[in-house]
Amino acid sequence: MRSSTLFVRRLLIAALPSFALLASACDDNDTLDSPSDAGAAGAAGSKEGAAGKAGSSGSSGVAGKGGSPSSAGHAGDAGSSGSSGAPGKAGAAGTSGAAGKGGAAGSGGSSGAAGKAGAAGTSGAAGKGGGAGSGGSSGAAGSSGTAGKGGAAGTSGAAGSGGSSGAAGSGGSSGAAGNGGAAGSAGSAAQAGTGGTGSDLTAPTALSSVPAPSASNVGVGSVIRVTFSEAIDPSTLTAASFSVKLGSVAVAGQVSYFEKTATFAPSAPLAQNSHYDVAVSVAAKDLAGNALAAPYAWSFNTSVLAALGPAPVALGTSGNFAILAQSTVTNVPTSAITGNLGLSPAAASYITGFVPTKVGTYWTSPQVVGGIFAADNDAPTPSNLTTAVADMQTAYTDAAGRPSPNFLNLGAGSIGGATLVPGLYKWASSLTIPADIALVGAANDVWIFQVTGDLTLSSAKAMVISGGGQPKNVFWQVAGAVNLGTTSHAEGIVLCKTAIVLETGASINGRLLAQTAVNLASNAVTQPAP
Numbered sequence: 374m375r376s377s378t379l380f381v382r383r384l385l386i387a388a389l390p391s392f393a394l395l396a397s398a399c400d401d402n403d404t405l406d407s408p409s410d411a412g413a414a415g416a417a418g419s420k421e422g423a424a425g426k427a428g429s430s431g432s433s434g435v436a437g438k439g440g441s442p443s444s445a446g447h448a449g450d451a452g453s454s455g456s457s458g459a460p461g462k463a464g465a466a467g468t469s470g471a472a473g474k475g476g477a478a479g480s481g482g483s484s485g486a487a488g489k490a491g492a493a494g495t496s497g498a499a500g501k502g503g504g505a506g507s508g509g510s511s512g513a514a515g516s517s518g519t520a521g522k523g524g525a526a527g528t529s530g531a532a533g534s535g536g537s538s539g540a541a542g543s544g545g546s547s548g549a550a551g552n553g554g555a556a557g558s559a560g561s562a563a564q565a566g567t568g569g570t571g572s573d574l575t576a577p578t579a580l581s582s583v584p585a586p587s588a589s590n591v592g593v594g595s596v597i598r599v600t601f602s603e604a605i606d607p608s609t610l611t612a613a614s615f616s617v618k619l620g621s622v623a624v625a626g627q628v629s630y631f632e633k634t635a636t637f638a639p640s641a642p643l644a645q646n647s648h649y650d651v652a653v654s655v656a657a658k659d660l661a662g663n664a665l666a667a668p669y670a671w672s673f674n675t676s677v678l679a680a681l682g683p684a685p686v687a688l689g690t691s692g693n694f695a696i697l698a699q700s701t702v703t704n705v706p707t708s709a710i711t712g713n714l715g716l717s718p719a720a721a722s723y724i725t726g727f728v729p730t731k732v733g734t735y736w737t738s739p740q741v742v743g744g745i746f747a748a749d750n751d752a753p754t755p756s757n758l759t760t761a762v763a764d765m766q767t768a769y770t771d772a773a774g775r776p777s778p779n780f781l782n783l784g785a786g787s788i789g790g791a792t793l794v795p796g797l798y799k800w801a802s803s804l805t806i807p808a809d810i811a812l813v814g815a816a817n818d819v820w821i822f823q824v825t826g827d828l829t830l831s832s833a834k835a836m837v838i839s840g841g842g843q844p845k846n847v848f849w850q851v852a853g854a855v856n857l858g859t860t861s862h863a864e865g866i867v868l869c870k871t872a873i874v875l876e877t878g879a880s881i882n883g884r885l886l887a888q889t890a891v892n893l894a895s896n897a898v899t900q901p902a903p
Contacts, residue, residue: 601657631757692884717748792811803829872890
């Protein structure tokens, strides 16, 4: 034990020079095992990353110089944000010994300022309107709006002015993208140009009237008509714009319109031996809105002598047709029809033998001086026909319902060779006419024939009017069928509950108004004078 203690003391004394040398080295500030400082790694660590341009994040702090292999360097401070900062530069690796722990990533430099937004594109200039088409051609389309600068939407091209229904201007093109901005949206389409010099600017005129100006001896059961130079807007024809006056008193009545002709139907018969004034004002306009070129006024006088016979049957708008049926109208060519032909509710395919050509709202045919109208024509024909058929049925009912006949079952239903004066006739059976008959009366006298059964006019036989009587005042109301024999001739308005058949070569001055069919075979049908 004593010997061991002596050994240790000797060993310490021998080592003292070495300890002195070691202390001297420490005074020179050399390190041994201490860790590197934060920011720069170790005493000789790199400086913190300078603020990076363009906003990238600073790189990690550099490892400390001379750090001992085991000690980790503290995380490098974040690079300060620069103006649109670039990333902080990384600290260089420490020498000697293993690198300290990587410095934490420098915080990102503040993001670069946003690129300036593209300025809004200015609106596309309005496309100039197409000029008026000559002769009514449509105005050319307005050109597209120019591209909006910098992306705002071009506004729509302006409406092309000028020609009727100018074509639509094309949309303004998309505005070009602004610097850094989104592209402008496309301009909207230009509006259609308004009608210009190609539109209807011609004022309508009144061409004729019935009764004629200064006419005398006009029947008290007459209607008043005016025919215009072009189609008129029916809504502008009223009792105010089409007036009839007895002195200063307005006559009550209803105005209707069909194919350029306006009709005023008095609510009651006109007064005997009286003066009437008629006026159509400039409130009447055509379909384009042009007012009548000038007011149209005239006057007439009713008959001095009272008409004989019953009051005439009011046909309403069915009086616009020479032939009107509901189921079929057939024809074996060639017939000659003067006046309009109508069919409703059946379609045009049930009108045969005319080879029609479509013209606007109706058809034409070389065999018809007038128009051919059917329920499947363009508007307003279907509604006009519906009204006309209803008026035909009303007229039939009126004629059939007239009471107190002047003559009942004359000739026991066979009247060949008879002379018939104005009045109301009735047969409770069928009626045959095996020989010519004469209807004798003045211009305003009226005949109404009520037939419960069929009416047959034998071949080559005729009805003859004399004394000034007119076919428009002769009414045949027939509940059964009507047959006009080969080459026979009839006068008057036929109001038939069923079918009317004209055999080859038969003719009539009047109207054929049937609630079923009308069958023709090379016939002449001429509507009566108004």
